[in-house]
Amino acid sequence: MRKISESTVRRLSVYLGLLEEFARLGKATVSSDEMAQRGHTTPAQVRKDLSFFGSFGKRGLGYDVVELSDRLRDILGLGRTYRVTVIGAGKIGSALVQYREFGERGFHIVSVYDNDEAKVGRSWNGVEVRDVRQLESDLRTEPVDIAILAIPPHVAQQTMDLLVGIGVKAVLNFAPIRLSHPDEVTVQNVNMALELETLSYALRNS
Amino acid sequence: MRKISESTVRRLSVYLGLLEEFARLGKATVSSDEMAQRGHTTPAQVRKDLSFFGSFGKRGLGYDVVELSDRLRDILGLGRTYRVTVIGAGKIGSALVQYREFGERGFHIVSVYDNDEAKVGRSWNGVEVRDVRQLESDLRTEPVDIAILAIPPHVAQQTMDLLVGIGVKAVLNFAPIRLSHPDEVTVQNVNMALELETLSYALRNS
DNA sequence: TACTGTGAAGAACTTCACAGCA
DNA sequence: TGCTGTGAAGTTCTTCACAGTA
Secondary structure, X not given: OOOOOHHHHHHHHHHHXXXXXXXXXXXXXXXXXXXXXXXXXXXXXXXXXXHOOOOOOEOOOEEEHHHHHHHHHHHHOOOOOEEEEEEOOOHHHHHHHOOHHHHHOOEEEEEEEEOOOOOOOOEEOOEEEEEHHHHHHHHHHOOOOEEEEOOOHHHHHHHHHXXXXXXXXXXXXXXXXXXXXXXXOEEEEOOHHHHHHHHHHHHHOO | OOOOOHHHHHHHHHHHHHHHHHHHOOOOEEOHHHHHHHHOOOHHHHHHHXXXXXXXXXXXXXXXXXXXXXXXXXXXXXXXXEEEEEEOOOHHHHHHHOOHHHHHOXXXXXXXXXXXXXXXXXXXXXXXXXXXXHHHHHHHHOOOOEEEEOOOHHHHHHHHHXXXXXXXXXXXXOOXXXXXXXXXXXXXXXXXXXXXXXXXXXXXXX
């Protein structure tokens, strides 16, 4: 398939959220115009994004809400559940373990790791915190689909390398550092300080 | 000044981080090539990004680490401190209040608000949790530069509207919903479920 | 008729390539 | 000589505009 841009994928995810809301409101059908307004984009963008994957609408009518939701879930790979591990039992790790939206979307946090003996063994939201030294052997016997890094920057790269060695193919990184990784591993970064800095830039130049 | 793209601003922020590391290592001078390697971009991109703001380098030599850091801090508006409020004293709010990088960058969290009586009055990392009903009068007497929304999606828009009314010009939104807002208000979104969904897409299509 | 699907045009962003300067 | 600064070329992303159809 033609390479799809990351912005398109992100918008698809937004569209799915909108469609689920339309479904809750009992709407059966929706136009690209309505989706664009609620999703802060343009109707042409909505149609173009969808057109990369097929023709899901009916001319003159719009899109069937349920059908398009199903197709988007399929495209995004959300028709299954994912096993997720959180590495780092600090404040951010803690917030993630309890983050509702993850479970609702099929992302199940199956383990949490930390190097702090004081935390190891405690139960967090039903998930036991394990010693990070067990990480490698654990993941080899019970693989996960996605690892979330919620650890300090100075240990992030070595942990990334470990995960790559184990064969993890998707990582969500909260450490404020760009990680080196092979092409076949997908990494998404969340850098909160960087978000504040773009706000700072906007405030200064407005 | 010519409109600068958001991707450029984000990279400037990354460059600044790199420069601070180079400074710690005692490096006096750095080339666009070195920055590109460490920042996972290209030398031409580095030079082009910087060129929008002036000529900071010396041909044949590179950039002075300290001087360029100073210029970037200035460009990004980081030569001052910012007053920040966190709205929502849940797990995410809690993580943010203790997030070191914010303070290091000059973003000072001066207050936390919640609507849960049980939380109001408690002290968090030296910041007292206040009743959200005080938010409006508090911010009118003691304005903040940035508000961080760490609240459930169904109350996010009304809170956004309140903030706009009070005159807040920059918002970092953690609620998984696109907020409507006037153009003069800058909003950055952090949507963690959406990040996992882009990983899901990548896993499915690899 | 009302809306989709899509080539083609346009805009934005990135990379190239080289003149110019320390 | 070595690396910057920058127009120009190339690429990617967005918007336009309209033919096509339920």
